[in-house]
Amino acid sequence: MFIAxxxxxxxxxxxxxxxxxxxxEEDLGSGDITALLIPAQQTSQAQVITREPGVLCGREWFEEVFRQIDPTVTLNWLKQDGDTLLANDILVELRGNTRAILTAERSALNFLQTLSGSATLARRYAMAVAGKALVILDTRKTLPxxxxxxxxxIAVGGCQNHRLGLYDMFLIKENHIAGCGGIANAVKRAQEIAPDKKIEVEVESLEQLLEALDLPVDVIMLDNFNxxxxxxAVKLTQGRIKLEASGNMDLERIAELTGVLPDxxxxxxxxxxxxxxxxxxRLVG
Structure with missing residues (x-):
């Protein structure tokens, strides 16, 4: 997968x-004083390897770090975003100014290893529901x-994105319902504010589910349902509306839900x- x-x-x-x-800015401050130990015109070759298996993600972040530090450093990628990695695989080969490579090293690796960690975990979840009519979604519980x-x-790992933020769809939860005086009032107000936006409602009981089923909503979230x-809930809904199971979900709980199949x-x-x-x-030459 590519950003495009x-x-x-x-x-x-x-x-x-x-x-x-x-x-x-956070890392360099007034400048990399340790890199000054290296002669200014010295060039080197380097490699990035993974010490454990996983899924690669974050090439464009890695490249942008070097673009901002020194665009003359060349990168030869041996792996693509989404590729499955084995321990000791070489991911990318670098060639260029030694100071620039060492200055950019930590920031570039921080982005690459963090995003690869997310993609690796997402791949585990995607594989857990492979062949099932069940889609794994992410949430807004992200690193600031x-x-x-x-x-x-998450998309690279094979799962799907939920809403991006607070602006692209309504997710009417417990506190919104309380603040509006009920589910129906909250949904009506959402339609008035942005009639073109998708509406999802969180319910905490089968009684609330039945109420939400009679309203013009797109998805119903089942909050902490066993x-x-x-x-x-799946039986009552009979495919009339998409259902999303939520609340402390892990691979064990998802394995149980594959026999029930919310959407x-x-x-x-x-x-x-x-x-x-x-x-x-590591510098290699």
């Missing part, structure tokens, strides 16, 4: 450039400043409980 494949590609590229600019980057990683309650399962762990892939950059 996504409907939010332009926004993501803008975020990418800004987030890397900030990351470099990396929302769209992590959502790209397997039996989810099965009953979607949203998983906060995809972006909030990630472990970065163990990557390393």
């Amino acid at each position: 494949d996504l409907p939010y590609a332009k926004t993501l590229r803008d975020h990418l450039v800004r987030s890397i600019r900030f990351a470099l 400043g990396l929302r769209l980057a992590q959502k790209y990683a 397997v039996q309650q989810t099965a009953e 979607y399962v949203s998983v906060g762990k995809l972006t909030k409980d990630i472990s970065s892939l163990d990557l390393s950059l």
